[in-house]
Amino acid sequence: MLNLYLAPRSGKAPMPADEAIDDVLAFLADERVIGNPLGPEAYAPGVAVSALFHPDADELLLPAELTFESLSLHRARRPRFLPVEVPADEFEAAVCTVCEEPIDVDALLAGLEELVYRPIERFAYTCPSCRTDLSLFQIDFGQPTAVARFWIKIEGAAFGRLTPAFVEQLARRLGHPLVVVPEVPEDDIDDWVPARRARRGRRGR
Ligand SMILES: [Zn+2]
Known part of the structure; x- marks a missing residue:
């Protein structure tokens, strides 16, 4: 299911x-x-x-x-990020679209959880590889x-x-x-x- x-x-x-x-x-x-x-x-x-x-x-x-x-x-x-219940295992495939290196899933999940309290535009996540401050739209989650x-x-x-x-x-x-x-x-x-x-x-x- x-x-x-x-x-x-x-x-x-x-x-x-x-x-x-x-x-x-x-x-x-x-x-x-x-x-x-x-x-x-x-x-x-x-x-x-x-x-x-x-x-x-x-x-x-x-x-x-x-x-x-x-x-x-x-x-x-x-605006809310969907899926609402973040399927942690599914995001193992997430990559930074700037450098195409994998995302640190734990840090990403922490950033996503904060979206309950703050607007999408204030989503905060820095790519550990290229140090870019990424917007949500600059992350390829490996799923829609x-x-x-x-x-x-x-x-x-x-x-x-x-x-x-x-x-x-x-x-x-x-x-x-x-x-x-x-x-x-x-x-x-x-x-x-x-x-x-x-x-x-x-x-x-
Ligand atoms: Zn990067």
């Missing part, structure tokens, strides 16, 4: 219009990807939820397993990330890739290209390893 964030790709953390967000919810409900409300702006999966997941998932999971726990909408007053004030969070997703045409539909309605940011909760990293191996295996073929 993992979480997926869908957020505007832009570094300017745009806030879509309320009408655009309503349109996205209506689309998800019409397509029966979301079902009953679970709370304010949170929904259970609908009967056609499997359509949300990339066809490659069929090799690993049964159609009935292609689901999520909840889909929810989030708005933040200040985003800085956003609006996002859709798919919690407990069965598969890490979504149907591209579906993501495009959502992007068109929101008026912004979207990035899909994965987040592997610390407790679930072991569970996720088989799926990750399968992904690597396919790439190596």
Whole structure:
């Protein structure tokens, strides 16, 4: 299980219009990807939820397993770094884009944790190799990330890739290209390893 964030790709953390967000919810409900409300702006999966997941998932999971726990909408007053729960193990691949040397993960995580208290622009991290004071956008995290004030969070997703045409539909309605940011909760990293191996295996073929 993992979480997926869908957020505007832009570094300017745009806030879509309320009408655009309503349109996205209506689309998800019409397509029966979301079902009953679970709370304010949170929904259970609908009967056609499997359509949300990339066809490659069929090799690993049964159609009935292609689901999520909840889909929810989030708005933040200040831009937030996504994924919110930083998957420490996943950031081992992070590199400085100035010198392409690896990042000191512990120092990076400390800098990211401070973003709860300070704006993104004041993110403080100095590359240990080239001594550049890096902005968040000068770090290659080795996985998609985003800085956003609006996002859709798919919690407990069965598969890490979504149907591209579906993501495009959502992007068109929101008026912004979207990035899909994965987040592997610390407790679930072991569970996720088989799926990750399968992904690597396919790439190596
Ligand atoms: Zn560097």
